[in-house]
Amino acid sequence: MQKNFFHFNIESFRHFLINDLSVDEKQASMRSKQIWDFVYKKGYSKIADLTxxxxxxRNKIISSISFDVPKIISTQVSTDGTIKWLIRLLDNNEVECVFIPEKTRATLCISSQVGCTLNCRFCHTGTQRLVKNLHFSEIVNQVMIAKEQLNDWDEQKKISNIVLMGMGEPFYNYENVKFAVEILKDKLGLSYGLKKITVSTAGIANKIPDAAREIGTYLALSLHAPNDEIRELIMPINKKFKIKELVQQCKYYSSIVKEKITLEYVMLRGINDSLECAKQLVKLMAQFPCKVNLIEFNRWPGVQYLPTERQDMEKFAKIIENAGYIATIRRSRGQDIFGACGQLRTESQKKK
Ligand code: SF4
Structure with a gap:
């Protein structure tokens, strides 16, 4: 049976060349790097051009390795240029990923799970039960597919940044996310520097120290509330990991990675958007290097929350800025195609 190229890491690929394709041990390292570099830099569809x-x-590789990737089954383009792809995995489950072009950069938001266990009340993905953890190849393939769609194989990358903020909680699929980041950042692989990748967590505090030591990308913490009382109301995970513990682990993360942590804060009218909440958030931000993204809430069918008015978002941001911290109001992107933050969801269900 053919092996899938994307299930290898570079070391296991070298072994495969030696053991299965009888490549001389002395040559295997050079050949594995050459093929690896080609596929991740020029795309999987052009392997026959590796002259x-x-x-x-080359013929042995083409006959013994498959370069199959998941298929795009629908493409939606927003009026603001955001593109959302619905992707059918090789096992027929479906995930979504979203390309968000901006003036100075373009970000690809990818998923780490099909569905999610965390059930954050404001998030559409949270209404889809967890179907499965994505294999690291399925995480990386979202990037490969997007690059193929955008013909993004030049030195000057069209996709400049990658965020693991799509469907799922990355730290509940820790090992696969770690392996995927290895390939994303590898100079021979997709060659995104660590500072071009952001992993986002809803607050799995006990995994934050491992991620500091082993993953080392930018970290985004989906905080969404300045105290346990409100956070528990909108994010059930807070019953397990309280804000105090998150603050401790964020201090540790920033001491190792030496970068500010981004706090994500979706603004829900009458829930977490009072000026008192802003003052509490300032106190929290004083405890470790961080900045905050204030996110316009994106509605989806059946959700009970309303977005905070723009002028109230600005007042909230002002309090944070006056205290000396960065608060950025994030414009909603791709809302008309349900591609905005917290709106992703597919029809995949766990098989009984
Ligand atoms: S916000 Fe993230 S962690 Fe929470 S339910 Fe949605 S996908 Fe899961």
Missing amino acids: TLPIEL
């Missing part, structure tokens, strides 16, 4: 590889080896 610097001896023809015999």
Whole structure:
């Protein structure tokens, strides 16, 4: 049976060349790097163009390895240029990923799970029960597919940043996320520097120290409330990991990674948007290096919350800025195609 190229890491691929394709041990390291670099830099559909590889080896690779990737089954383009792809995985489950072009950068938001266990009350994904953790190849393939769609194979990348903020909680699929980031950041792989990748967590506090040591990307914490009382109301995970513990682990993360942590704060009218909440948030922000993104709430069918008015968001931001911290109001992107923050959801269900 053919092996799928994307299930290898570079070391296991080198072993495969030696053991299965009888490549000389002395040559295997060079050949594995050459093929690896080509596929991740030029795309999986052009392997037959790798003419610097001896023809015999090229033919062996084409016959013994599949370069199959999940398929895009729908593409929606927002009036603001955001693109949402619905992707059918090789096992027929479905995930979504979203491309968000801006003036100075373009971000690809990818998923780490099909569905989610965390059930954050304001999030559409949270209404879809967890179907599965994505394999690291399925995480990386979202980037490969998007690059293929955008013909993004030049040195000057069209997708400049990658955020793991799509469907799922990355730290509940920790090992696969870790392996995926290895490939995303590898100079021979997709070659995104650690400072171009952000992993977002809803607050799985006990995984934050491991991520500081082993993943090392930018970290985004979906905080969404300045105290336990409100946070528990909108994020049930707060019953398990309280804000005090999150603050402790964020201090540790920033001491290792030496970058500000981004706090994500979706603004829900009458829930977490009072000026008192802003003052409490300032006190929290004083405890570790961080900045906050204030996110316009994106509605979805059946949700009970309303977005905070724009002028109230600005007043909230002012309190934070006056205290000396960065508060950025994030414009909603891709709302008309349900591609905005917290709106992703697919029809996949766990098989009984
Ligand atoms: S916000 Fe993130 S962690 Fe919470 S339910 Fe949605 S996908 Fe899951």
